[in-house]
Amino acid sequence: MDARVLLTGTTGYIGGRLLRRFEQRGRSVCCLVRQPARFGPTHSTTDVVQGDGLDEGTVDRALTEIDTAYAYWYFSLPLHAWMFRRMLARIARRAVDAAASHPSDVFTYRSIVTGQAADVFRWHERPEALLDLLPSRRFVRIERRTGDLRDGGSVAFSIGIGPLRMRWEARHYGYIVGERFCDEQIRGPFRIWRHTHRFVAVGTEQTLYEDRVEYAVRGGRLVARLADPVVRHLLARMFARRHQIVRAAFANAHDAALRQRLVAPGITSVERLRMVR
Secondary structure: OOOOEEEEOOOOHHHHHHHHHHHHOOOOEEEEEOOHHHOOOOOOOEEEEEOOOOOHHHHHHHOOOOOEEEOOOOOOOHHHHHHHHHHHHHHHHHHHHHHHHOOOEEEEEEEEEEOOHHHHHHHHHOOOHHHHHOOOOOOEEEEEEEOOOOOOOEEEEEEEEOOEEEEEEEEEEEEEOOOEEEEEEEEOOEEEEEEEEEEEEEOOOEEEEEEEEEEEEOOOHHHHHHHHHHHHHHHHHHHHHHHHHHHHHHOOOOOHHHHHHHOOOOOOHHHHHHHHO
16 A cells, blocks of 8 residues: 655755656655755645754644655765654654554445456446446546556545535555455545455355445544544445445346446446346
8 A cells, every 4th residue: 555655855866756756656745845946846646845854843744644754865964864863753753643643443334246246346447437436426526537446546536516625536556356446545534544345256146345444534532533423424325325336236137248238338327227127
């Protein structure tokens, strides 16, 4: 799983090349720089925070939603090594505090689909599958898609009505053909959102279809405690609807030829319903 990283020294030669490598791989990066004016154009997954690595307030701000930190410094003087150690100590303390104060929760939804696991998996690989599973095309829009369900693919949504829309961007990882694919929030309303889709064969003609979400809301423990019942209720409703759609797509598809047509690219939800009636 690709983690969001904090990178320093990006205005230098080696640090800049490291940033470009991260961007090419689709990694989400936060760059801590003292002189943003020296910073050239960046990828959409890259954020810039102005400040100094020795300023604790700046480091705290830069460490928001960070999983891993990379620092590149020239150790030409003993002072540089001392500065680097101080920054790493601050990063370590922040990581420990964040882990203790923001634990994540897990939500799991399972159902049985009448169909082979390979077919149910291929149904999700169709470009139209995401549109079929969205709650409302007016309320949720797909703004951008790159790649597919394989590692490195990404999708950006906007959620809301009219100009009051919130952006949610996720990246795929953990792809195992016929068995699993995962997505992780890069930007969005949650502090943590990691979603695993699993497909397990049950006999020869049924699939255990599972959605597992590891999530954490923004804010402290009190906010998490108050928000958790609401979040779990919304997740239960969302996944109940999704599973109903997938089960309906396969419910009456008993013969192999019909199953192959159901998972073929370009078949809309209306056309699938007509096929199984």
